[in-house]
Amino acid sequence: MTDNAYRPDALIAENVEEYLNTHLEKTMLRFITCGSVDDGKSTLIGRLLYDSKMIFEDQLAALEDESKAGGTQGQDIDFALLVDGLAAEREQGITIDVAYRFFATEKRKFIVADTPGHEQYTRNMVTGASDSQLAVILIDARKGILTQTRRHSYLVNLLGIKNIVLAVNKMDLVDYDQATYDQIVSDYRVFADSIGIAEFTAMPISGFKGDNIASVSENTPWYNGITLMNHLETVDVGEDVRQSGPLRFPVQWVNRPNLDFRGFSGQIASGVVKPGDEIRVLPSGKTSTIKSIVTMDGDLEQASAGASVTLTFNDEIDCSRGDVICAAADPAEAADSFEATLVWMDEHEMLPGRSYVMKIGTQSVNATVQHPKYRVDVNSIEQLAAKTLQLNDIGVCSLTTDKRVVFESYNDIARGGHELGGFILIDKMTNATVAAGMLNFALRRSDNVHWQATEVDRTAHANLKNQKPMVLWFTGLSGSGKSTIANEVEKKLHLMNRHTFLLDGDNVRHGLNKDLGFTEADRVENIRRIGEVSKLMVEAGLIVLTAFISPFRGERRMVREMLPEAEFVEIYIETPLEVAEKRDVKGLYKKARAGELKNFTGIDSPYEAPTNPEIRLDTTTQTPEEAAQKVIAWLFDSSNQS
Known part of the structure; x- marks a missing residue:
């Protein structure tokens, strides 16, 4: 091996500045490799890095040693080891995380995403494909098209990737049989047509042996196409159509270094922007014109899609993170x-x-x-x-x-x-x-559908009743005492001339929610509806008491977020399961233990206890009367009425 045989070009370039300038002028292709587990994605990427001379000498030496330790014979190198960086991946021989790798040839620069093939990690594949311009879909020649191949192909098409390479890999393991290759391509074409993939480029390869990767293989004389590397270097990904669209600029940050400057930073999603352009800020609809386009290197005369810039306006209008600056004549x-x-x-x-x-x-x-x-x-x-x-x-x-x-x-x-x-x-x-x-x-x-403004608002309703409207949300296991305590609290509030309404779980399921069962999804919908009803009652100025198991924190938080701050009071009836089950007033626990009642909270469906409720009641040490009095005391404590 010569000193420079596998040393990256940057290390042997006599003029580093010239080298860097050459690479700056090259186009960039972002692509993804995907397919089913063990189809050879990592091996293929390792081969591409090797053939493009992007491996350091010490990396190559370590790779050769690891390959021998892993059982690879002769001169063959296990190129997957270059990419499978996680220890768990090396132990299992699969890719778990998304691995991004950079390499370059004389014609183009590349960023490749190596994504997991296992069904469990399909989400990682979506991440890798989200900003790719081309997809290499690998198929193991021995296995043909699998479910995960179909799923990844469907997702690639769904995410808008139009350049697809069908790489029939491991041809060396089927003796480079043309009939096997032709059958796989034919089967894939039928599937591709069914999901709307109009075109794809098929090629027989072996990532392990290098067939048709960087040079045409003598093992496939029946294949007349180009190599994978040649295709990646020359494929036309088309012009960036975003340049021709109207201005879309999501505001990421309001740039206010001092009182004399206020700009809006982000990346242009589409279109071109110039000083003097009329813009509209959404969702507010406020309009202005562009004053300047600011960058670290100075102001620009114009900027287009993909550029990260700071825009300033000629008018002081409201604009913040999350707003979108659009062309005034063609807004989103x-x-x-x-x-x-x-x-x-x-x-x-x-x-x-x-x-x-x-x-x-x-x-x-x-x-x-x-x-x-x-x-x-x-x-x-x-x-x-x-x-x-x-x-x-x-x-x-x-x-x-x-x-x-x-x-x-x-x-x-x-x-x-x-x-x-x-x-x-x-x-x-x-x-x-x-x-x-x-x-x-x-x-x-x-x-x-628009929200109809009314002149008699929630404040007017509350003032008429001389009370602060709110929701008292009683939650706990079945048999904990929610309904009993809520009833006691309402009686005390009624004696104090407060306007209240009690929503009980069983009563509501006889009417509003009688169409719902007790699956997790139905329980979520049950609480969502109760939340909406409670919100309307609070708008009417009432103190609303609700007695529901409401087993999931997510739904209790959802209802809290429907209401203004301090108008949702979570009251946790903290009763151990064994105590609630001994009470079993309705005989529900007995039915659940006998398997006659499915999805019963505490038995075969979880209860997520509140982590920080406003009020916590223990019915093993307090009577319903004492618990109700504690709630009343909390409500009329001035420190809780802010």
């Missing part, structure tokens, strides 16, 4: 109800009616997902009825947000659709990202 839409395609990424199923945090561009809102219209079977591409979405499911749902969101349809790339139409959902309790989604369009009712 703003709505609070949408149809969206969701890719569910969490091991826990989607709970329709539960409130999640939705992050879209620089905006962050609360969003509630309704029951799916359908989910997609990635094998048959059938649209199947579904009540919820499970891990890796892809479905179409309606969702609503607590305030209007500035958006574009995800597929309208020219108008910044990927930036203003792609979103994630985050569980409020765990902070886990549970779904990735794409907005399809706003629902018509979003534009037609």
